[in-house]
Amino acid sequence: MRVSEKLQKNLESSETSKPTFSFEFFVPKTTQGVQNLYDRMDRMYQTRPQFIDITWNAGGKLSQLSTDLVSTSQSVLGLETCMHLTCTNMPVQLIDDALARAYESGCQNILALRGDPPVTTGEWKQCEGGFAYAKDLVCYIRQKYGDHFDIGVAGYPEGHPEEEATPQLIQYLKEKVDAGANFIITQMFYDADIFIEWCRQVRQAGIDVPIIPGIMPITTYAAFMRRADWCKIKIPDEFMTKLDAVKDDDQAVREVGTGLIAGMCQKLLKSGYVTHLHMYTMNLEKASMMILDKLGLLTEEDDIFRDEVVPMPWRKSLHPQRRNESVRPIFWQKRPYSYVARTSQWSADEFPNGRFGDSSSPAFGDLDLLGSSLIRQSPQRALELWSAPTKLSDITNLVIDYLQGKTKCLPWCDVALNHEVDSIMPQLLDLNSHEILTLNSQPRVNGLPSGDKVIGWGPNNGYVFQKEYLEFLLPKSKLPQFMDLIGHDASLTYFSVDASDQLHSNHPDDTAANAVTWGIFPGREVLQPTIVEKVSFLAWKEEFFHILEEWKLILGEQGHRDSVTLLDTIINDYTLVNVVDNDFVTDGNRIHDHLKCLY
Numbered sequence: 001m002r003v004s005e006k007l008q009k010n011l012e013s014s015e016t017s018k019p020t021f022s023f024e025f026f027v028p029k030t031t032q033g034v035q036n037l038y039d040r041m042d043r044m045y046q047t048r049p050q051f052i053d054i055t056w057n058a059g060g061k062l063s064q065l066s067t068d069l070v071s072t073s074q075s076v077l078g079l080e081t082c083m084h085l086t087c088t089n090m091p092v093q094l095i096d097d098a099l100a101r102a103y104e105s106g107c108q109n110i111l112a113l114r115g116d117p118p119v120t121t122g123e124w125k126q127c128e129g130g131f132a133y134a135k136d137l138v139c140y141i142r143q144k145y146g147d148h149f150d151i152g153v154a155g156y157p158e159g160h161p162e163e164e165a166t167p168q169l170i171q172y173l174k175e176k177v178d179a180g181a182n183f184i185i186t187q188m189f190y191d192a193d194i195f196i197e198w199c200r201q202v203r204q205a206g207i208d209v210p211i212i213p214g215i216m217p218i219t220t221y222a223a224f225m226r227r228a229d230w231c232k233i234k235i236p237d238e239f240m241t242k243l244d245a246v247k248d249d250d251q252a253v254r255e256v257g258t259g260l261i262a263g264m265c266q267k268l269l270k271s272g273y274v275t276h277l278h279m280y281t282m283n284l285e286k287a288s289m290m291i292l293d294k295l296g297l298l299t300e301e302d303d304i305f306r307d308e309v310v311p312m313p314w315r316k317s318l319h320p321q322r323r324n325e326s327v328r329p330i331f332w333q334k335r336p337y338s339y340v341a342r343t344s345q346w347s348a349d350e351f352p353n354g355r356f357g358d359s360s361s362p363a364f365g366d367l368d369l370l371g372s373s374l375i376r377q378s379p380q381r382a383l384e385l386w387s388a389p390t391k392l393s394d395i396t397n398l399v400i401d402y403l404q405g406k407t408k409c410l411p412w413c414d415v416a417l418n419h420e421v422d423s424i425m426p427q428l429l430d431l432n433s434h435e436i437l438t439l440n441s442q443p444r445v446n447g448l449p450s451g452d453k454v455i456g457w458g459p460n461n462g463y464v465f466q467k468e469y470l471e472f473l474l475p476k477s478k479l480p481q482f483m484d485l486i487g488h489d490a491s492l493t494y495f496s497v498d499a500s501d502q503l504h505s506n507h508p509d510d511t512a513a514n515a516v517t518w519g520i521f522p523g524r525e526v527l528q529p530t531i532v533e534k535v536s537f538l539a540w541k542e543e544f545f546h547i548l549e550e551w552k553l554i555l556g557e558q559g560h561r562d563s564v565t566l567l568d569t570i571i572n573d574y575t576l577v578n579v580v581d582n583d584f585v586t587d588g589n590r591i592h593d594h595l596k597c598l599y
Helices: 003-013 031-045 060-075 092-105 134-145 167-178 192-204 221-231 237-244 250-270 286-294 303-309 336-342 379-386 392-403 419-433 476-487 534-557 561-573 590-596
Strands: 020-025 051-054 081-086 109-113 150-155 183-186 276-280 437-442 445-449 463-466 468-475 492-498 503-505 514-520 527-532 574-581
Touching: 003 020, 003 150, 003 183, 020 031, 031 060, 051 060, 051 109, 060 081, 060 092, 081 092, 081 134, 092 134, 109 134, 134 150, 134 167, 150 167, 167 192, 192 250, 221 250, 237 250, 250 276, 250 286, 276 286, 336 534, 379 534, 392 419, 392 437, 392 561, 419 437, 419 590, 468 476, 468 590, 476 492, 476 574, 476 590, 492 534, 492 590, 503 534, 527 534, 534 561, 534 574, 561 574, 574 590
Parallel strands: 020 051, 020 276, 051 081, 081 109, 109 150, 150 183
Antiparallel strands: 437 468, 445 463, 463 514, 468 574, 492 503, 492 574, 514 527
């Protein structure tokens, strides 16, 4: 959705609607930095920003990363994304390429900027075949794409490095808006009175698009002074007095700075010119979160936002070809990156049942999903997170730490655990303490309201259901006993497969999909967004054992031979199993009861 439409929707949603906010991120310089930024963006998604924006680095590898970040944040993370685009070192061909990639990813928002001078020269010059001014870029985007993109432009309440704050500078802003801009994001500032007076002048000049103030958190005293000097902005006396007193204590600076910025934001919001705050995060998390928390914007949202945020029990993609995606195999519940990458080339029109990509399609993606690595951590970071296990109990203890929130990811789990599994937590801990390594699970749910804060999803006034599901690793030596136990319980169905493709199952029709999550809503057909099916499970098996092989390689390169031996044992002597309890009505935990007999 376009930024201006989202802001208008929030204004119209309620007479007492809360102010909204967004985050800006810049392109990291390293591969691991990019990965860590995805994790940070994923966490900050939980605060429900209206959008994020990604800065532009003109030319070379970082330009490619800018468009990659936009595509991933739209398609995988489900974050409405605005892409910066500058004129610096950008001939029309490069601008066309960037706009095409943004369009294909579903991005509908561009922040059109002239851009800063190149660091190497310090002087801004129009490149051959490029544009001299942001208004020219705005005109070009409108000419090429009509109204597809919402276009934002920059505003300078205290002047531009090359132009003082004059009526002429506001006239330049009006020319950008007249050329087709839909909203304004301002440069950072610390003096609320200067900003409010500038807004008055902007409105007086006939500019009526939304004005979004750019908010720069205060993290350290040195960074605060450096940024203010670089942007040539006024620092109010109150800021200097309070920050000077604690300038040698970084923690105190951040706490005092949070109070000062929050007070500034409150004044802006009361001015009548502002309903939305844009946080310049500098790719940091804590400072922005502290400000928003102090403003009371991180409390539980009203139901008016819930439909937009939880349409499905998994993260919904904003890619145009995936917006109608309605079903996913449960095996990728905690691997959203690889699932979306794996299925990114599937064609939606081949599948009349409406779900994006049937896993039985010959187009089903191979394992080269996210570049060279399926473990989304550097070797050094992997060792820091998971150490070098030498016995199975070391790995099950890692899983126990994950279940208890002590670690946020595992080699096969990209995302942190949510509270959905709290009701079966004692059983999960018991299984792992007896070296049955659990990989994925969900509890039984029999008709909870769709508005439930933990389990709920989909439209209001509906009811959601789940079959209990468990996925785990089992020694091959115990598989016959397991199959015998399950065979005496008609409510349980399972698949088991090992690294050599030995498959066992008791499904009456193992070509059919077994819905393990569904919802009933007023005036709608039954939605079945999460399933178990054989072909998807076999594809997930390939990915899972590939992850173990990659982990083994990382540990081997660092000289951990005992760890390599352990992972070899798991790959060769264990089988991957999933079990569904199809009785979602009767109380009890039959899966756990049966598995206890294997101890």
